[in-house]
Each structure stands twice: as C-alpha cells, then as structure tokens.
Amino acid sequence: MFDWDLLDILLPALAAGVLVLSTHVLLGRQVLRRGIIFIDLAIAQVAALGAIAAHMHPTLEHAPFSGVWMPALFALAGAGLIAWLSKRMGDELEAMIGCLYVLAAVAAMLLLANDPHGAELLKQLMSGQILWVSFEQLWLPALVSVAVLLLIGLRPTVLDGAGFYLIFALVITLSVELVGVYLVFSTLILPALAVNKFAAKSALGWAYLVGLAGYLSGLLLSALFDLPSGAVIVATLAASALIFRLVSRAARANVAA
Template identity: 50%
Template sequence: LIGISFVLAASGGLLLSANNPHGAEHLQELLTGQLLWVRWQQLQWMAALYTVILLLWTFMGHEGRKFYVLFSLAVTVSVQVVGVYLVFASLIIPALIVRQLPNKKGLIIGYLVGSLAYGGGLLISSLYDLPAGPVVVWLLAVMAVKVHIMLSWLLKKSVQARG
C-alpha cells in the first residue's frame, strides 16, 4: 500500500502540473519537498491536523481500515511539506533497519536514525547549497547501511559470547 501511495502521489503530481507553465517547479517541490522554506503557518496547520489524527488513532483504534484512513491523511499532509521521496524514505528505511529488533529497541533506534539523518541532511544541505529532501533521503540510506552493519556485528558478538 505504501508503494501504491507513492506511485499515485508522484503520477498525480505529474497530472496536476501537466498544463501549468510552472508545473516542473511544482512537481519538483512535490517530489523533493521544501524543508528549508516551510512557513510557521504551515507547521501550525500540520500540528493541529496531526493532533487530531493522533487523538483519533488513540481513541478509535488503529486496526484495518481505520489505520489506512488515518495513515493516508498523515501521508498526504506530510508530502505537501517534505515531498514524496522523503515521506517514502522516512517510512521505509528506518523500519527496514530495525525490523528484527524488539519493538521498544526498534522504535528508539529507528527514531534516532531518522532524527540524525534529518538533522545531518539539513546541515549538509545548507553547507553545500543542495536540495534538502534528496540529501536527507541519501543520508537515511547511508545511515541505514551503517546501522545494519553495526547491528549485525553486535548480534554476531552476542551469539559468540553465548556460545
């Protein structure tokens, strides 16, 4: 479903910008985001909507259709600011890194990797005048590989210590 959402968002952006003279610019914003140019009004609106989503998630439950409705609302809002690529990478990459860890450890490591990638990506982006979204995506991927190698090494050491 996440892959389908990605394809629909990307192709929908192409369709919406097809006859627009500034369509290429709008499409680039949709795909790569505008992290460095977000206005406070956008963040306030998003925070209010995310609060409603979180409340609905908490009190209505998050199984089946309810999850997908809430998830689609959150993704749609997120894409407007951070772009399709970054939303997709943020959903998939940290989850792949921690998929074999216990829930609590996995959440902590996933959030840590995501936070470091966003912070480092914004710093690199500003230092080298590069688009923030793609830099964060690549930093997420590089960190994922490094963390995966480190976790594999730690797991191997743990098994050797026991055996």
C-alpha cells in the first residue's frame, strides 16, 4: 500500500527530474547528432571534480555558493577544451573526450584518497541523492533551465556552434548537483536514443514522455522498496527507452505491412 506521506519526498524529487529533463532531452539529441556520446559523462565528471576541489580547500569549502561556481568553472574549462579539440582533432575527438573523463575520475579519487568522508562524497556525486532534494534547491536550476530553453527557442542555431559547449557546461553543472553523474548521462542519452530512429515530428515530445515515465517509475520503485534512487531511475529510464524503441518499431512494421 502506498504511503501518501512519501509525497513530501517524491514531489521535490520529481520536480528536479522534470527540470533536468527539460534541457537534457534537447541537448542529448544534439549530442547524438554530433557523435560525441561521452561528452556528457566527461563534463559531468569534470564538474564533480570541481565540487571535490571546493570541498578539499578549507577556504573555498565555506565560501558562498562554492558548490555551484567551482563546478561551473571546471565544467566551463572542460567544455572549452573539448570545443578547442573539436576544431583540431575532430577525427579523434571521442577518444580525447574519453581520456578527459578518465583523467577527471582518477583526479577525483586521488584528491579524496585521504579524506575520511571521501567515499561518501564520491558516491553522492556519482549516484546523486535526488530523493533528498528540496524545493528550495530548485530555484536556481529552474531559472537557468527557463533561460536556456528561451535562448534555444529564440535562436535554435545557438546549438550548432561553440555556444553549445557553453550551454552544455552550465546545464550539466547544476544537474550533477541535483541528480549525480550517472543520472545526468542517462537523462541526456536514453530519451534521445529512444527516439533516434523515430522520424515523426512528434519525436521530441515522445522523448520527453520516455524520460518522464522513467523518472516517475524509478522514484516510485525506489521509495516503495527502499532502493538507491539514482540507480533505479537509470534502470527505469533504460527500460522506458527500450520499450519505446520496440513498440515504435513494431508500429512501423505494421504500417509498412
């Protein structure tokens, strides 16, 4: 039987998921078009490294909003590096992005090697703690999401040039803080991948529905069965994307027949 008291936890978490989906579905489709699948994972890991660097520095740790601007600086630097590499090493870009991810991950492990709370912080940054998000934490991500969506709506071509990397870095920074690295990657790629072969004009809308179904079912399952929320939502996003791919393929086959 569902415990209605869980709504106090689930509603802010769902709101966080909707905010992440609002921008990540659009950016994820752009990532697939560019063929740079691991850029989201790499930038998210670099942003997490920025959060760890702020945590490790005694002055920065207590500086106002250091958990936001430090990851943002790192993410912007990482995005700038990838933008630079895209113009000079285009044929090896995906490999370079993979190297950036590995180096950022190793740097994070080394920084936290002697921290007694390092393992917990690393787990939080990777898997996230979406169930413990509060509405108070969402005002800044909401403002940024609205601004990004308005910009893309008014100037769709902004995603075609270097501006994509700037927008990507800012959005990823705030998302990592809310949902963790693994869920950021999954939210970007899985809904976009679900509709990648879907040629209808409504593909974007279906991608949002795939993502929303994944978040809703994942949050409910994690709350009901006391399972790690980030891991469960990744699994339900994958299941939602797979189901849509199979159903849409079967529908196309029936129409063709």
